Amino acid sequence: MPLNCCVATLSKDNRCVHVIGGYDEHDTLSTHIKTILQKWTSETEIEREWIKKEKEMRYTEEIKKEKKEIEMMNEELSIMEQQQQQQLDIRKLKKTKEISIIVKYWIRSYSVKMGWIAEFNAIIARYILRKHYRFLKILQRHHSYVRNVKLSPDSSKIVLCSDETVKILSIASEKEIGILKRHSDI
Numbered sequence: 001m002p003l004n005c006c007v008a009t010l011s012k013d014n015r016c017v018h019v020i021g022g023y024d025e026h027d028t029l030s031t032h033i034k035t036i037l038q039k040w041t042s043e044t045e046i047e048r049e050w051i052k053k054e055k056e057m058r059y060t061e062e063i064k065k066e067k068k069e070i071e072m073m074n075e076e077l078s079i080m081e082q083q084q085q086q087q088l089d090i091r092k093l094k095k096t097k098e099i100s101i102i103v104k105y106w107i108r109s110y111s112v113k114m115g116w117i118a119e120f121n122a123i124i125a126r127y128i129l130r131k132h133y134r135f136l137k138i139l140q141r142h143h144s145y146v147r148n149v150k151l152s153p154d155s156s157k158i159v160l161c162s163d164e165t166v167k168i169l170s171i172a173s174e175k176e177i178g179i180l181k182r183h184s185d186i
Helices: 037-041 045-086 090-114 118-129
Strands: 004-010 016-023 032-036 148-151 157-161 165-170 175-181
Touching: 004 148, 004 157, 004 165, 016 037, 016 165, 016 175, 032 037, 037 175, 045 090
Parallel strands: none
Antiparallel strands: 004 016, 016 032, 148 157, 157 165, 165 175
16 A cells, blocks of 8 residues: 555544555555544554553663663762772862762763653743744654644544554544554555
8 A cells, every 4th residue: 555645634524534645666646545444443452451561561671771770870980989088199089079970960860861751841842932832732643754734624633644654643632543554565
């Protein structure tokens, strides 16, 4: 299914998605694909469990990695402090103390980074752009370039088109309702 350079829109009754146009690496195509939205939105229990387990595993791995990095920094800091106590030279003592303070600052900064939440991004964006724009809602569900965005007639859903996918997002729940990906066998 050629999904490059295409446009997707919801039907007025929000039951179907129409994908128009396309490019198959050689020619521009004139295609029209109509698909029922309900087929995209039905998620199985196995998929939900798999998604939940994947999120938990990623979160656990990130925490382990960050804890290991903090432990390494703490070890280096303790080594530096031991060296600081053993040296009598005042110049070396001052440099070691400065480095120790810097490393402590880095550890503190890194700990804050571990606690960074997505709401901070919205707060900063509002602060910087408050003179020019007014944010109603920020949806961060699409990770590649978005070529086209359409709003449903009742303003409850958004259709996003990129080079490889067409996604439907619910504005109220801020969740992905469905996704149509490019097939490699066509």
